[in-house]
Amino acid sequence: MNYDIIVVGAGFAGATTAERLARKGKQVLIIDKREHLGGNAYDYFEEGILIHRYGPHIFHTNHEKVFNYLSEFTEWYPYRHRVLGHLKDKIVPIPFNFRSIDECFDKEKAEKLKALLISEYGENKKIPIMELLKNEDEDVKELADFIFENVFKYYTMKQWGLEAHEIDAAVTARVPVNTSYDDGYFNDTYQYMPKDGYTRIFEKMLKSENITVMLGTRMSDILRLKDGKIWYKGKEFGGKVVYTGEIDALFDYCLGDLPYRSLDLKLEKHDGTYQQAATENYPCPKEERAYTRITEYKHFMNEFQSDITYIHREFPQAYDKNMNIPYYPIFTPANQELYEKYVKLAEGYEDLYLLGRLAEYKYYNMDAIILKALELAETIE
Ligand code: UDP
Numbered sequence: 001m002n003y004d005i006i007v008v009g010a011g012f013a014g015a016t017t018a019e020r021l022a023r024k025g026k027q028v029l030i031i032d033k034r035e036h037l038g039g040n041a042y043d044y045f046e047e048g049i050l051i052h053r054y055g056p057h058i059f060h061t062n063h064e065k066v067f068n069y070l071s072e073f074t075e076w077y078p079y080r081h082r083v084l085g086h087l088k089d090k091i092v093p094i095p096f097n098f099r100s101i102d103e104c105f106d107k108e109k110a111e112k113l114k115a116l117l118i119s120e121y122g123e124n125k126k127i128p129i130m131e132l133l134k135n136e137d138e139d140v141k142e143l144a145d146f147i148f149e150n151v152f153k154y155y156t157m158k159q160w161g162l163e164a165h166e167i168d169a170a171v172t173a174r175v176p177v178n179t180s181y182d183d184g185y186f187n188d189t190y191q192y193m194p195k196d197g198y199t200r201i202f203e204k205m206l207k208s209e210n211i212t213v214m215l216g217t218r219m220s221d222i223l224r225l226k227d228g229k230i231w232y233k234g235k236e237f238g239g240k241v242v243y244t245g246e247i248d249a250l251f252d253y254c255l256g257d258l259p260y261r262s263l264d265l266k267l268e269k270h271d272g273t274y275q276q277a278a279t280e281n282y283p284c285p286k287e288e289r290a291y292t293r294i295t296e297y298k299h300f301m302n303e304f305q306s307d308i309t310y311i312h313r314e315f316p317q318a319y320d321k322n323m324n325i326p327y328y329p330i331f332t333p334a335n336q337e338l339y340e341k342y343v344k345l346a347e348g349y350e351d352l353y354l355l356g357r358l359a360e361y362k363y364y365n366m367d368a369i370i371l372k373a374l375e376l377a378e379t380i381e
Pocket residue numbers: 085094151152153155156159171172173174175281283
């Protein structure tokens with residue numbers, strides 16, 4: 001078979017690109033080293049409950065284009081994600097909002113703090129914690145220190161193995177402080193879960209006579225990059241390659257390992273219902289609890305008729321290419337510098353495209369990856 005395009009990785013980046021190009025009439029080969037589609041969005045049913053094998057994936061977007069695109073492959077279940085945080089002696093809504101303030105302070109103090117936040121930032125605003133910490137008003141500063149200490153400091157150290165100020169501020173800004181009673185984890189226009197799960201979406205996307213899927217296949221089994229040229233099974237490849245894996249692996253780690261962060265997800269089965277919210281965070285020091293959060297899957301699809309339940313406990317850990325799976329790029333200036341050096345190597349290959357969280361070393365949400373893939377597919381002729 002003469003392929004026009006080879007896509008490496010069958011997660012959202014790869015599958016969207018493959019689907020779009022096949023729709024344009026291209027012959028596409030998509031490979032993945034794992035034995036299933038979907039990358040880290042892969043899910044499966046266990047005793048009637050849909051479990052996300054690699055941790056919770058909640059779909060939310062403001063991009064109508066992305067929502068319409070995915071709607072070709074799934075129906076939706078309306079779902080608004082809410083998270084609770086286990087503070088020292090209280091359980092409060094996260095993102096930290098006016099309700100969290102009411103629960104953490106006495107009435108008089110809470111009223112004062114809420115009024116202060118409104119006068120400093122306006123009503124219904126979302127303030128990154130690192131911004132709030134810069135406020136010079138004594139009471140606002142006290143509140144910012146309280147939130148930082150109780151919600152962000154240790155969670156971030158567990159999650160990243162770094163102090164909050166060592167990673168890009170955009171990371172903690174994902175979960176801002178709300179100057180309102182809004183306790184939604186996301187505030188996008190479209191917030192849904194796919195009715196039959198993510199895996200079904202991937203199966204539908206890749207079901208085309210123009211697409212060949214090869215699972216359990218590593219890139220190094222069939223492709224080689226050398227001196228600006230791409231080789232497919234020993235012959236020079238005339239088509240294009242879209243690569244969605246780790247960029248350092250693509251170049252055999254020749255400039256050194258690029259750090260990613262990984263998770264160890266412990267799946268547990270319990271009777272009944274385990275917790276109040278779909279996700280509950282534990283922002284305490286690692287010595288108290290080594291995990292950051294627990295997600296209970298039956299909340300996503302309202303599967304409360306089941307008398308059993310499945311939860312994932314998330315233990316962040318260092319990524320080791322021989323041991324576990326990369327989940328997150330780690331946003332520090334040094335890592336970004338190393339990444340840029342790998343990009344320079346990639347630029348030596350005209351027909352090579354880098355796409356997605358791992359290859360672009362960007363903390364993309366699902367919708368942002370899909371948007372990027374749709375745009376890339378439009379440019380590839
Ligand atoms: N974060 C935190 N405490 C929380 C929730 C989030 O410190 O209770 C910080 C932490 O650094 C985390 C980041 O905010 O990595 C982004 O959180 P998000 O829930 O978006 O992470 P993801 O779901 O992508 O793992």
